[in-house]
Amino acid sequence: MQDRGEILLHRLRGIVGDAGVLSDTAEMAAYGTDWRDMFHGRPLCVVCPATTGEVAQAVAACATLGEGIVPQGGNTGLAGGATPDDSGTQVIISLDRMNAIRRIDPIGMTVEVEAGAILQTVKDAVADKNRLLPISLAAEGSAQIGGLIATNAGGVDVLRYGMTRALVLGLEVVLPDGQILRHLRHLRKDNAGYDLKQLFIGSEGSLGIVTAAVLRLVPQVRHRATAMIAVPNISAAIRLYERAQTEMGEALSAFELISGAGLDLVAEHMGRSAPIQGADWCLLIEAGSSLSGLREACETLLETAFNEGWATDGVLAESEAQADALWALRESLTEAEAKAGGAIKHDISVPITAIDGFLRDAGDMLADIAPQARLNVFGHLGDGNLHYNVMNVTEGDAGRVNAGVHDVITRHSGSISAEHGLGQYRVSEWARLTDPVERALSRQLKDTLDVHGVMNPGKVVPIMREAHD
Amino acid sequence: MQDRGEILLHRLRGIVGDAGVLSDTAEMAAYGTDWRDMFHGRPLCVVCPATTGEVAQAVAACATLGEGIVPQGGNTGLAGGATPDDSGTQVIISLDRMNAIRRIDPIGMTVEVEAGAILQTVKDAVADKNRLLPISLAAEGSAQIGGLIATNAGGVDVLRYGMTRALVLGLEVVLPDGQILRHLRHLRKDNAGYDLKQLFIGSEGSLGIVTAAVLRLVPQVRHRATAMIAVPNISAAIRLYERAQTEMGEALSAFELISGAGLDLVAEHMGRSAPIQGADWCLLIEAGSSLSGLREACETLLETAFNEGWATDGVLAESEAQADALWALRESLTEAEAKAGGAIKHDISVPITAIDGFLRDAGDMLADIAPQARLNVFGHLGDGNLHYNVMNVTEGDAGRVNAGVHDVITRHSGSISAEHGLGQYRVSEWARLTDPVERALSRQLKDTLDVHGVMNPGKVVPIMREAHD
Structure with missing residues (x-):
């Protein structure tokens, strides 16, 4: 094992240069553990390629020697999908250096980026052209495009814009044997053959490494409405949701639920107090539109909610600062919980x-x-x-x-992972609860694309073949 | 061959009953040819199962004997994807009898339907609950949900709502070996494992037969604006498009281009004359919203277009009847062309x-x-x-x-099939023009899922393995 590791290190240094391979324990520490410090691994090394060609060569080198590859973006995942095992043999391929924003087309409303580009950076760049990349999540200052695609990331704007999958128009992927699938089309519509990119979106790096993508952009909104509303119970919240869809339609971008207990945690541990006190449940609603008439619709909604008894208290933000303060409550929940x-x-x-x-x-x-x-x-x-x-x-x-x-x-016919993915955290629960036909087909897909089982082993599908396969 | 056909007919009659198998040449005629009379095939028989279980048994019977299966919905495709070959051995599985609308959830905004349900019927049913299934195309009176999913159908609302893929939340699929993949979830977000349903959307029945689906609905719009505008050239049309996105954003649902020559054809062969004459190019723009302010935005857009010289003539519909008349021009283009x-x-x-x-x-x-x-x-x-x-x-x-x-x-980095699919019509052009890595991966996917090559043979991927595979 030691020898094979040395051979591989030598080959990888030949591909990306000495500076592109980290093998010192201290240097590797930040890559071997997730940001929440829940998953811990010990990689052989961390490779930082600068081009798609280098990624392909590094993958081929690992595949030839049968060593596991763990693709890693911003390392902001919540399911351990980017953390290696503790064997000391797996190679982390970090996309950090591949962070170019290659092209913004504000008319066709597309952006072509490399996988290592940080979400916030891309959002800022397209905002300069009056366009929006509608993925909004707490980690956007460090999450990378490749990781967002690999995990089909969600966030607070899914209600309106869909998951990350809905925004991917083209992909460039290094396959588990080192071949490159190039499909970087700036097309909204393309029904020529199987839509192969769908295979890789949400597959958490277990079928290949996303190296670049073309994403769909939308126009920036001109008007924004943000409200926090106390509701007597969940049924009332759901009636209010139904009415909000009717009143605001496509303008409704977030409809968040927060418990009174959660707001208490935020007040106690983060020193932020909500404008609404003592309710069991609160809603945080956001809508945006290019059209005037948004505020009027929002006021009509609130009026209806009070008249119907769906709301017991409520506040409609009068400024951007007030709206941001309401969102700060929502975004403090996780940290408050950790402190508690x-x-x-x-x-x-x-x-x-x-x-x-x-x-x-x-x-x-x-x-x-x-x-x-x-x-x-x-x-x-x-x-x-x-x-x-x-x-x-x-x-x-x-x-x-x-x-x-x-x-x-x-x-209740639900999912055990709505937006965070399986990673390594939920693989066994997925295997326990998933229909055998679905499990077998997933296994088949993995074995077909990743014949030698080197691509992010143990993530999404269990490592061992199941007896019935 | 004759014997094998007789055996198969006997087995299929055992599964769906004598009345469910058509083998008379006259009875089969409408199924063996596409509606444009461009593709002609000769099936062994047409099987009409009433349940998913019957579809599964029929598929298993064909697979066991190695006979090709051609799934068929409303037979409204434009690429021959639902037409069998002329060998007289292939079995058409028609979804006509599986047309139930199983459940409409107006709050979660989902509908669960069987594959044979007709688009217009489903649209009418959800409209009764103030919801919209946003797929709009000329064939909606006969196109079936299963076929729309299998071809990832487009249409005039894609600009706003995306292709059919963007609306599919859950699928039930009979696999090429007769197993049933059941994934009929009414969930907007589900990242638990590979999103296997993506494999079947747009695969034109070559990887399995869609038997039921859960589709996403959206709210009905309350306000509508429809305009026809003459533009001096394509550049002007594109500038107008960019401005329309800024002014109307999410409300913009269609931005159609029609040539003056096309309008002349419609006038000559269909007796419908356009309110705008003599322009090289016209646009038909439609927007809809729950919010007031739509008409104002549309008027602002038109004013800007005239001021900037992007428009030379234009009409904004003053009534639903006027709007429908503008759309009738657009929808007559194909028939006028046929008559010419x-x-x-x-x-x-x-x-x-x-x-x-x-x-x-x-x-x-x-x-x-x-x-x-x-x-x-x-x-x-x-x-x-x-x-x-x-x-x-x-x-x-x-x-x-x-x-x-x-x-x-x-x-020009485009696609040879934006929305109609490859079917049998464009398979060889796809093979000629597609990157070898993409071609090989498509082949690999087909061979993995459809080991015996019985599922809609020759559609999407060529029948013969390529030399380099």
Whole structure:
């Protein structure tokens, strides 16, 4: 093993130069662990190619020797998808150096970027041309385009613009054997043959490495409306959601749910207090449009909500600063939770009309197996996507709580990962809960594209073949 | 061969009953030919299953005997994807009888339907709940949901809502070995594992048969604006498009290009005259919104267009009837063209900024090889998708014209099929013009999922393995 590692290091240095290969333990530390310090690995080395050709050569070198490759972008994932195992043999391929914004077309509304470009940087560049790249998430200052595509990232704008998949028009991918699939088309419509890029979006680097992409842009909005509303219960929140769709339609971009307990955590640990106090549940609603008439629609919605008893309190932001302050509450939830001792996190989705039932059943399950647990539930109600985070649970109970929540989700026809992906964190739960036909077809796809099993091994699909395959 | 056919007929009758298998030549005629009467096949029989289980059994029966299966929906395709070969051995599986609308969820904004449901029927059903299924195309009165998914259908609303792919949340698919992949989730967000449904969307029945789907709905719009505008040239049209995106943003749903020659055809052969005469190019623009302020934005746009010299004439519809009359002009183009003697059709897309260059180069090419040709160019300018139809070409020149247009498209980084798919019509052109890595990966995918090559053979990927594979 030692010898093979030395041979590989030598070859990789030949491809990207000595400076492009990190093999010192201290230098590699930031790459071997995720940002939350939950997943820990020990790579053989970290390779930093500067071109697609170098990525291809590095992949081919690893594949020839049968060594595992772990693609890594901004390392902001939440499921350990970019963290290597602890064998000391896997090679991290970092896209850090491939960060060019190759071309912005404000008329065709596309941008072509390399995988290592940081989301915020790309958003700023297209904003200069009056265009928006509509992916909005807390990690946008360090998340990279390649990683966002590989995980099909979500965020707070999905309600309006869809997941990252909906924005990918073209991809360049290095395949597990080192060949390059070049499909960097700036086309909104292309039905010529199988849409191969779909294979790689959301496959978390287990089928190939995204090296560049063409993304779809949208016009910047001119008017913005942001409101925080207290609701008496989840049913009322859902009625309000339905009405908001009717009143604001395509202008509605976020419909977030926050619990009163969550706002208390933010007040206690982050020193930010909400303009609304004492409610069990609050909504944070945002809409944007090129058309005037947005504010009027938002006021009509609020009026209806009060008249119908769907809202008990509410505030409509009067300035950008007020709107930003409301969003700061939402964005402080995760940090407040961490300061309060952390939580067992779930990233679930169910049909919107099943949210109430899911919360009731999951609550009953917790009362049974972890009666001391406290909840911090928030998320994207309009997408049926909740972060159902369970606090005050002992490490010993964590597995049971996790499985319990996933069982309830499955009964409500939901997903155990709405937007964070499986990574290494949820692979075994996926295998436990997924239909055998779907599992077998996923396995088949992995084995076809990654014949030698070198591409991000153990992520998305389990390493071992299953007995029935 | 005769014997194997008899055995298969016997088995298929055992699965769906005698009435569910058509084998009489006259009864099969409508299924063996496409609606334009361009592709002609001779099936062994037409099977009409009533349930997913029956589809699965029928597929398994064909696969066991190694006979080709041709899935067929409303038979409205434009590339021969649903027409069998002329061997007399292939089995058409028609989804006609599986047409239930299983469930409409107006709050979660989803609809679950069987593959044989007709688009217009589903649109009407969800409209009753104030929701819209945003797929709009000429054939919507007979096109079926399964076929729309299998071809990733486009249409006039793609600019705003994306292709059919963007609306598919869940799928049920019978695989080429008769197994059933069940993934009928009503979820907007689901990142748990590979998104296997993407494989089947747009694969034209060559990897499996879609039997049911969950589709995303959107709110109905409350306000509508429709305008027809004469522009001096394509550059002006593109500047107007850019400004329309800025003024109307998400409300802009169609931005269609029609040539003056096309409007003349419609006047001559359909007796419909346009409110604008004598222009080389016209635009048909449609926008819709839940918000007030739409008409104002549209008027601002028109005013700017006249001031900037991007428009030379224009009309903004004052009523639904006027708007429908403008659309009737657009929708008569194909029939008028047919009455004028037909055309060699192309369904191409290029980056919007390349449209001008493409038209110039394609015109030069035609002047060279078919100087007597006349053009009927129209399409979805906002998507870069043109139907570049060449009239008055002899049958002998058709192949050269076709290849010539495709060569020019390829030089402009475009696609030879923006929305109609490859079917059997464009398979050889795809093979000629596509990068070898993409071709090989497509082949690999086909061979992995359809091991015995029974699923819609010869569609999308060529039948014979290529030498280099």
